Amino acid sequence: MRRALAGVLITAVVVWVLSVKLSAFRDFQIAEIAAYTTAVAGLTVLTGLSGQISLGHGAFMAVGAYTIALLMLHLNWSFYLVLVLAGLATAGAGAVVGIAAARLSGPYLAGATLMLGIALPSIANAYPGVFGGEQGLPVTLATPGFLGVSFPPTRWQAWLAGAVALVVLLALASLSRGRVGRDWRAVRDDEVAAALAGVNVARARVLAFVISAACAGLAGAMLAVITNLVAPGGYPVTLSITLLTAAVIGGIGTLPGAIWGSIVVVVLQTYITDLATSHGLSPTVGANIPVAAYGAILILVMLVFPQGLQGAIRKLLTGFAGATPLRRNPAPDESPEKEGTHELL
Amino acid sequence: MVEFLQLTLSGIVFGMIYAAIALSLVLIWRGTRLLNFAQGGMAMFTTFVALEIVYKTHSYWLGFVVALAAGLALGAVTELTIIRPTLNKPELNSVIVTIGLLVLLEGLAGILYGGQYRSFPTAFSQSGLHIGKTALGVGRDDVFVALAVLATTLILAVVFRYTSAGLRMRAAAFNATVARLAGIRVARVLTVGWALAGLLGALAGLLVSPSTYLYPDSMDAIFVYGFTAAVLGGLDSPAGSVAGGVILGVGLNYVAGYVGGGRGSDLESIAAMGLLVIVLMLRPAGLFAGAKTRRV
Amino acid sequence: MTDGGITGQALRIDGVTAGYGEVTALDRVTIEAKPASITAVLGANGAGKTTLLRTISGLVRARQGTITLGEDDLTGKTPEGTARSGVAHVPEGHGVIAELTVEENLRLGMLSRPVPRAEKAVRLDEAYQRFTALADRRRKLAATLSGGERQMLVIARALLARPRLLLLDEPSLGLAPRVMAQVLDLVASLSRESGITTVLVEQNAKAALAIADTGVVLNLGRVVATARAGDLAEDVALRHHYLGF
Numbered sequence: 088m089r090r091a092l093a094g095v096l097i098t099a100v101v102v103w104v105l106s107v108k109l110s111a112f113r114d115f116q117i118a119e120i121a122a123y124t125t126a127v128a129g130l131t132v133l134t135g136l137s138g139q140i141s142l143g144h145g146a147f148m149a150v151g152a153y154t155i156a157l158l159m160l161h162l163n164w165s166f167y168l169v170l171v172l173a174g175l176a177t178a179g180a181g182a183v184v185g186i187a188a189a190r191l192s193g194p195y196l197a198g199a200t201l202m203l204g205i206a207l208p209s210i211a212n213a214y215p216g217v218f219g220g221e222q223g224l225p226v227t228l229a230t231p232g233f234l235g236v237s238f239p240p241t242r243w244q245a246w247l248a249g250a251v252a253l254v255v256l257l258a259l260a261s262l263s264r265g266r267v268g269r270d271w272r273a274v275r276d277d278e279v280a281a282a283l284a285g286v287n288v289a290r291a292r293v294l295a296f297v298i299s300a301a302c303a304g305l306a307g308a309m310l311a312v313i314t315n316l317v318a319p320g321g322y323p324v325t326l327s328i329t330l331l332t333a334a335v336i337g338g339i340g341t342l343p344g345a346i347w348g349s350i351v352v353v354v355l356q357t358y359i360t361d362l363a364t365s366h367g368l369s370p371t372v373g374a375n376i377p378v379a380a381y382g383a384i385l386i387l388v389m390l391v392f393p394q395g396l397q398g399a400i401r402k403l404l405t406g407f408a409g410a411t412p413l414r415r416n417p418a419p420d421e422s423p424e425k426e427g428t429h430e431l432l
Numbered sequence: 433m434v435e436f437l438q439l440t441l442s443g444i445v446f447g448m449i450y451a452a453i454a455l456s457l458v459l460i461w462r463g464t465r466l467l468n469f470a471q472g473g474m475a476m477f478t479t480f481v482a483l484e485i486v487y488k489t490h491s492y493w494l495g496f497v498v499a500l501a502a503g504l505a506l507g508a509v510t511e512l513t514i515i516r517p518t519l520n521k522p523e524l525n526s527v528i529v530t531i532g533l534l535v536l537l538e539g540l541a542g543i544l545y546g547g548q549y550r551s552f553p554t555a556f557s558q559s560g561l562h563i564g565k566t567a568l569g570v571g572r573d574d575v576f577v578a579l580a581v582l583a584t585t586l587i588l589a590v591v592f593r594y595t596s597a598g599l600r601m602r603a604a605a606f607n608a609t610v611a612r613l614a615g616i617r618v619a620r621v622l623t624v625g626w627a628l629a630g631l632l633g634a635l636a637g638l639l640v641s642p643s644t645y646l647y648p649d650s651m652d653a654i655f656v657y658g659f660t661a662a663v664l665g666g667l668d669s670p671a672g673s674v675a676g677g678v679i680l681g682v683g684l685n686y687v688a689g690y691v692g693g694g695r696g697s698d699l700e701s702i703a704a705m706g707l708l709v710i711v712l713m714l715r716p717a718g719l720f721a722g723a724k725t726r727r728v
Numbered sequence: 729m730t731d732g733g734i735t736g737q738a739l740r741i742d743g744v745t746a747g748y749g750e751v752t753a754l755d756r757v758t759i760e761a762k763p764a765s766i767t768a769v770l771g772a773n774g775a776g777k778t779t780l781l782r783t784i785s786g787l788v789r790a791r792q793g794t795i796t797l798g799e800d801d802l803t804g805k806t807p808e809g810t811a812r813s814g815v816a817h818v819p820e821g822h823g824v825i826a827e828l829t830v831e832e833n834l835r836l837g838m839l840s841r842p843v844p845r846a847e848k849a850v851r852l853d854e855a856y857q858r859f860t861a862l863a864d865r866r867r868k869l870a871a872t873l874s875g876g877e878r879q880m881l882v883i884a885r886a887l888l889a890r891p892r893l894l895l896l897d898e899p900s901l902g903l904a905p906r907v908m909a910q911v912l913d914l915v916a917s918l919s920r921e922s923g924i925t926t927v928l929v930e931q932n933a934k935a936a937l938a939i940a941d942t943g944v945v946l947n948l949g950r951v952v953a954t955a956r957a958g959d960l961a962e963d964v965a966l967r968h969h970y971l972g973f
Contacts, residue, residue, distance in 0.1 A: 140527055142469075187709045193523045194467030195712060198659045201469070202708055205656055206701035213698035324652055328535055335528055375542030375648070382536025389528045390517050596839065599828075603836055606827045609819065613785060615811030615840025615889075 091260040114241035121248035122309040123349035129302025135340020137295035138275030143204030145326035151304025152311035156224040177304020185296025204327040211319040223318025338397030347396040438569025447681020448581040453658025454673035456632035463625040470533035472655025475637030507630020541648040552641035666718025736764030736925035737798030744793030753779035755949040764923035768940035775946040785817035811840040814892035823882035826871035837888030876907035933971040
């Protein structure tokens with residue numbers, strides 16, 4: 088746990104320095120990366136630690152975003168309170184989904200969550216009076232007075248998003264080292280054995296959904312704040328898949344991996360779109376190259392390097408670090424070839 | 433009453449399309465115990481290929497045939513290159529790999545063909561059919577759609593049940609070890625299964641794109657409905673896929689038609705999801721699961 | 729039963745080592761089975777008998793050593809490959825595909841090498857004449873057969889391939905004593921008639937030695953005794969030590 092705290096402190100300092108030194112656009116990107124990290128961290132814990140695949144986490148981000156937008160629009164409460172409420176509301180949604188999904192596994196779970204990701208945002212279109220329809224709802228956040236009049240709002244958002252991300256990372260690190268994390272890993276590896284050992288399998292699985300949904304909700308809320316908008320078009324299936332891509336690239340089941348994956352995904356998107364436009368390619372093409380790239384990356388990483396970036400880093404550092412708390416089991420591709428068995432990660 | 437008839441008939445037609453996707457998923461599931469998340473994306477891509485051919489040659493049927501061939505090829509290539517390496521690895525790997533393929537195909541389609549909604553021609557006229565003065569709600573083309581799927585299903589069923597090739601595929605799916613010991617090249621059978629699934633997906637894409645328009649994400653919802661139909665019918669049952677498809681198609685049509693305020697069509701996907709969750713919670717083996725259980 | 733010209737061939741297993749992961753199940757095993765003979769492979773559970781058959785048929789890869797059948801080198805071939813070379817392996821416990829009908833199971837036996845339609849019908853007829861219980865049930869699912877009937881089915885299927893080598897893994901497992909005797913008698917007479925080289929793995933050493941020509945005893949992956957079946961059956965010390973009777 089001390090290592091996690093140290094990591095968080097170092098990251099906080101790095102983010103602070105960068106946010107001051109870099110341009111407003113970079114601050115926006117930092118905030119974006121932080122928001123993604125929050126969501127990806129939850130997803131990587133759900134899938135990597137408790138072994139439940141979710142292809143619909145974008146839907147939870149939507150829940151968090153719409154909650155915060157509606158609360159800010161209709162009530163005048165403190166932002167921090169509203170943010171927490173958004174997280175709680177999404178946690179509730181996560182509980183519903185988790186309970187429904189408690190007996191599902193593997194492709195059934197993946198298919199059902201994919202459906203969630205597609206279906207949930209369409210509610211916003213069905214009830215435009217409440218949710219603002221295609222246009223969506225605006226979200227504005229004022230920079231606090233004590234920072235002074237000329238303080239760039241993007242920098243404040245970067246700090247805010249960064250703080251949320253780091254708090255979430257710490258909380259998840261603590262959970263995963265504790266009994267909750269142990270229970271999750273036990274359920275992931277062998278449900279029957281876990282049940283025999285006294286673990287309440289259903290509760291562990293639902294809890295994982297609740298927590299990862301709350302993370303996604305917080306992330307969605309932050310993203311709405313920094314983009315000033317929440318609209319159904321912002322939550323296509325691609326978003327859920329982007330989250331998964333980030334988790335896989337970074338190293339599924341690892342918290343630092345959530346950071347690496349989010350950086351790759353956000354930077355890649357901007358970099359490639361810029362590259363495309365500077366070469367005179369149409370914006371549609373430019374928008375689709377990252378999409379195709381995610382697909383190719385997912386395939387390549389899974390076939391060639393299933394442990395992702397964090398796995399590579401850890402390999403480099405072996406000999407220095409010792410046991411890494413988040414992963415005590417064989418990494419995705421290391422299980423020996425077993426004829427006819429299909430194991431969940 | 434007329435509206436009920438129209439909704440039912442057009443629901444059956446849509447249901448057939450979901451059935452085609454469901455069948456392709458069941459084919460792959462029986463052979464490899466994997467769910468091919470890229471099935472919709474593959475169907476979308478082959479339909480774009482068909483569109484190109486139709487533009488260049490002004491022949492619908494040529495495009496049709498080429499799309500089916502492309503489906504066969506795409507299915508086989510997918511199995512050989514990206515699925516084979518994941519066969520003995522954890523389940524998560526194959527889920528991610530097929531999702532990766534889905535996203536790759538959608539991105540490629542966006543790059544090559546752009547993101548706008550493209551209209552896709554129908555095989556036959558869409559003008560409504562009538563019995564006497566009553567409009568049936570379906571046109572000639574819809575009848576073609578239903579018959580095409582039915583015919584393909586029947587042909588596949590005959591091949592599976594009455595030919596040596598079909599026997600090989602079934603044996604390989606039920607018990608790969610015994611099949612190998614009988615000299616069946618199980619790996620090759622797998623590839624053929626994926627190729628056939630690709631063909632079914634391509635067919636579904638061709639038949640549904642006139643209604644949904646064609647764009648990179650256009651098959652996402654259809655895939656999910658096809659998956660739901662497959663689950664409804666039982667992932668091991670081809671006949672169940674057809675039944676599940678029809679039930680889903682008709683049911684969703686009722687939701688779209690009867691739920692008030694014009695929000696019916698937006699709520700279709702929620703309704704489908706609700707149905708999926710209910711079935712998965714209550715009868716995960718599907719509505720028609722018989723006494724047969726798969727021997728491990 | 730007309731054999732269509734099958735002559736058994738010699739099976740030579742030379743210095744074969746094989747195993748699963750870190751476990752070595754076979755340690756430099758050398759066995760020779762004469763053409764058209766029945767070789768009983770005996771030993772306690774875990775001795776490596778099943779692994780031996782799986783290595784011959786290709787389900788397990790030999791790490792060292794060679795396996796030849798007549799002129800053909802079987803070492804390193806896949807199961808599909810050995811099947812095409814005329815090896816029929818009837819695995820322990822599940823040789824029958826329960827979801828297929830009896831006739832479909834039988835037809836599986838004729839898939840390893842191209843067989844003309846007419847010939848298939850001839851072979852099937854012969855099989856039904858010999859195994860009347862199967863003839864009565866040909867369109868029923870194999871799941872409906874009793875244990876003894878399933879063994880019949882599995883052996884009938886193996887023979888339909890006109891194999892040069894027949895590998896039987898515990899054919900009497902789970903069968904009532906009377907049925908077990910029938911099955912082993914069947915194996916004996918089939919082997920004599922068609923001259924197929926047969927390797928028989930059996931827990932019931934006494935019954936196996938009664939029909940076999942040669943006996944091989946495995947213990948912990950090694951061959952500890954090879955002798956004529958009659959001699960082995962009379963070696964009381966050996967019987968007690970390794971075979972339990």
